Amino acid sequence: MRREIRKMKTDLMNYGRLDVRVMLFNPERIVNILWNKGIVVENVKRRDIITITMTVKYNDYDEVCKVVKELKGQVEVINRSPFVVWAMKIKNRFSYVIGAVVFICIIYFLSGFVWGVKVEDNKFLSPYEIRKCIYSLGIKPGIRKNKVNVTTLEKDIERANDNVMWVKARIEGSVLKVTVKEKVNPPKLTGNENTDGTIHPIVAKMDGEIVKIYCSAGSAAVQRGDFVKKGDVLIEGVQGKDEYQVEVQPEGTAIAKTFEEKSAEIQVSGNELKRTGEVYKDIYVEIMGRKIYIKKCDKTFKDYDKIENKRKLITEVDYYPKKEVEISESKDNLINKKVDELEKSVQENIERSDKIVDKIINQKDIGSGKIRLNVVFVIERNIAVKE
Structure with missing residues (x-):
């Protein structure tokens, strides 16, 4: 394989030409010697009494240098064909070319x-x-x-x-x-679960601002934009107008903006207590009110979190030491994290069809680098309920 690559390089370089300048006494001698050795020279020109220029193949250049040296002369390359320049770069950096080709092949293979x-x-x-x-x-x-x-x-x-x-x-x-x-299930119609025959209006189960109201039976007592309080009638059990009114069992939904408030204190400057990452354990068995320790932590901590895990026989107590560290995070980032945490807690306690549409954030400085954060979550939900 190496022999074939070397032969391929030699064949390619035969297409390259070099213009050389030869300086020695009686420079015509070198032309005859080169022809006798089978080396083809072209464009032979005499420049002065000791200097001639000629064109030779790239692969014959080493032999030309050898002959000139034997004649105690000097040889100099004055011009190279573009192909020779390119071929020399390829020859000197052949490993880079092979590496690039292999790299491209690997990328192409992995892209599949x-x-x-x-x-x-x-x-x-x-x-x-x-x-x-x-x-x-x-x-x-x-x-x-x-x-x-x-x-x-x-x-x-x-x-x-x-x-x-x-x-x-x-x-x-x-x-x-x-x-x-x-899939999100549509709001359940309120009113069709009544079976005693008594007409019961549909009322609001909490305060809110009406966004839309839908009646499949009965008449709406409120409209979009109205603020209602808990217990206010939303859908009445009558249908029709004036003397053509009839009593019906009301059915429908009322989507309203409701408000749920959450608050928390945040340390935004100064120092705060954080866990060090270390964990220490107490492991014991309690018999007749007496603790028999299998493993006991012999260290004391000023500030720590304690988590107790009771099993059938063995109780494990984990201690997480805490230390004061300087708060480096920006105030806005701390507030955003706490708001996301509060939103997650609200999301866990509402129905799947309910949707948080807005947040109203208020903050108050309470000193010592702390602020009190009050967040009002605006939630769209069905507030219709049978009276």
Whole structure:
């Protein structure tokens, strides 16, 4: 293989030409000697009494230098053909060229695989849940692209999860992107659960501002933009106008903006207590009110968190030492983190159909580098309930 590569280089270099200047006494001698050695010279020109110029093949240049040296002369390259310049660079950097070719081949080969799965979902469905479903179908990072049928994958995800309404899967570069739209059940109509025959109006179960009201039976007592209090009538049990009114069992929904307030204190400057990352344990068995320690922490801490984990026989107590550290994070970042934390706690306590549409944030400085944060969450929800 090496011999073939060397031969290929030699054949390529035969196409190259060098213009050389030779300086020696009786320079005509060198032309005869070169011709006798089978070396072809072209464009021979005499410049002065001891100098001639001529054109030789690149591969014959070393032999020309050898002959000139034997005649005690000097030789100098005055011009190279562009092909020779390019060939010399390739020759000197052949390993770089091979490395570049190998690198491109590796990149091309690796581009035929899926190396990541990105899930874009709505509000309620967990990306982890969708990603776990995709992995269970055999689609994992490292799989070849030609083995991923996105149409089949979309149908399989819809069949595997009842909460999924629509799926779009596409391969972009080396990433499989899956967009999921989940099902959101419409608000339940209030009023159709009554069975005793008595007409009961539909009222508000909490304070709020009416956004929209829908009546499938009965008449709306409020309209969009009205503020209502808990217990106010939203849908009356009558239908029709004037003397044509009849009593009916009211049914419908009333979507309103409601308000839920959360507050917290935040240390935004100075020092704060943070866990050091160390954990110490007490492990003991309690018999007749007496603790028998299997392992006991012999250190004392000024500030620490304590978490107790009781099992059937053995009790474990974890101690997390804390120390004061200077707050380096900006005030805005600390506030945003706390607001996100409060929003998450609100989201966990509302129904799936409810939606947080706005946040009203107020802060008050309470001294010692602390602020009191009050956040009012504006939540759209169905406030209709049977009286």
